[in-house]
Amino acid sequence: MRNKIVLSCSFTPQPTDDDLFLICVAEHETYEKPGTASVKLILEYAPKVAVKINSSSKLREGGQALLSCVVDAKPLESVRITWKKDGQVIRSAQTDTLPLTELLREHNNAKFECEAENNVGRGSGSLVLDVKLGPKILPSERMKAVDIGESVTFSCIAVGNPKPTIKWTKVGSPDNVLSDSENFTINAVTSWQRGEYQCTATVADFEPSTVKSKLHIRGPPSVSLIERQAATRGTTVLIKCEVRGFPLPDDISWFRGGVLLDIARLGGRYDVRQSPRPYGVESLLTIKDLHQSDFNIFNCTATNALGVHSMETHLIPIDPIPMYLVIPGIICICVLVLLFILVILLKRRNMCGSKSSKYSDDHSDVTVKVETLDGQYYPDMYAAPLENGDLICTKDYISIPQDNPDLDFLPPP
Structure with a gap:
């Protein structure tokens, strides 16, 4: 009679046990060698998920990125994927x-999550992006007015x-850094501290961001005008x-000869426009087709x-230059130009020499013989006959004064 032995083994398989063999070994004294039996483990398990980013991604504002959902599951073919951003x-x-x-x-600090699900279960993975961002200055009050002595x-x-x-500077003095903190305080304000102050925010590899804040000092308005202005009748001025001053003016009025200008009654030749400027307000008076009464x-x-x-x-009026003065003036200028060109040409012709003449910059000793001529002059005694026209002419000479023919004295060269 043969006895039958049944051995059971129970354990919890792990995903790493997939495709491994479970072997049962039986030994008996009647066996020449142990008996074996095996079974291959084919496991199904829920997804294991990781989110990764492509190495070529540029994690900076304006750049690009590619996220990948890496899934390990069985069966893999039936996996369903869902992406989430911040839930x-x-x-x-x-x-x-x-x-x-x-x-x-x-996208900076945003959490991207990938969920994968099959018929066994569900798994998920996530990644928080670290995106480089350029500077951005948040809105705040940019114009303030104080009394002298306040902060x-x-x-x-x-x-x-x-x-x-952060860097604070005053407009017009960019090299003088006043503060490097977010809050910039001026204690006991004085009149010379009015103006614009600039905040510059900087992040490496990005363009800086700047804003300007304006400081006004409360007081009555201050008006600036050119004391004298000239124009020609019939033109536009x-x-x-x-x-300047703060608060800004409630009213700006123009007077001519002590009388308030009534723009509507001046036939459209007068116009007044007011425009905001960094210093305050600009009022521009335009007068067309100037009449004598406008001066x-x-x-x-x-x-x-x-x-x-x-x-x-x-x-004040300026009379236009009459044409009978303009035309002669133009002719005179043209004549002067022509005379100047003629003088230049004459100077060049005075420096002459034959084509065969040779000049040298070598410093040589030169003997000059000067004699006064009494009586008759015989050229053959003082000059050899010219050969082949080797005559060198120059205007660099000193003429003999007619009142001093004997050269008793010479003027300085």
Whole structure:
């Protein structure tokens, strides 16, 4: 009678046991060698997921990135993938890759998650992006007005990745750094500290971001005008009035000869326009087709809650140059130019020499014989006959004065 022995083995398989063999070995004294039996383990397991980023991705604002969902599961063919950004499903992404064609500020510190599911279970993996961002300065109050002696603080809150560095300067003095903190304070403000202050936020490899803040000192308006302005009848003239001070003027008025200008009654030849400027307000008076009556004293008056100020300018006439003076003037200029050219040509002709003449820069000793001639002059006694026309002419000579024929004295050369 044969006895039958049944041996059972129980264990929890792991994904690493997939495709491995489970072997049972039986030994008996009647066996020449142990008996064996084996079974191959074919496991199915839920997905194991990791999110990775392509090595060629440029994690900076305006760059691109490619995310991959790496899944280990069995069966793999039936895996379903879902992408999420900060917990919100990205419905347009249903494959194992997620392309980000343009990285924005919102992508920095964003959590991208990939979920994979099969008939055994579900798994997920995630990645938080570290995107380099250029500096951006958040909005804040950019214009402040104080009384002399008060303190004032301007803020410059900048965001970026990495954190931007801050630099405060006064417009017009870019090399003088006033502060490197987000808050810039001026204690006991004086009149010379009015103006614009610039905050510059910087992140390496990005263009800096700048904003300007304006400091006003409360006071009555200050008007600036050119004292005298000239124009020609029949033309158009512009008279500019610059108004400084804070608060800005409630009213800017123009007067001609002490009388308030009524633009509507001047036939359209007069026009006034006001424009904001960094210093305050510009009031521009335009007068077309100037008449004789327009040459007068003009007054610009500005008013704000703290006072009034005005200045005057005198518009004076300039008579146009008559044509009977212009034409002779043009002719005279042309004649002078021609004479100048003629003098240049004559000077060049005075320096002459034959083509066969040879000149040298060597310094040589030269003996010059000067004699006064009494009586008759015989050229053959003093000059050898010329051969082949080797005559050198120059204007560099000293003429003999007629009142000093014997050369008793010579003027300096």
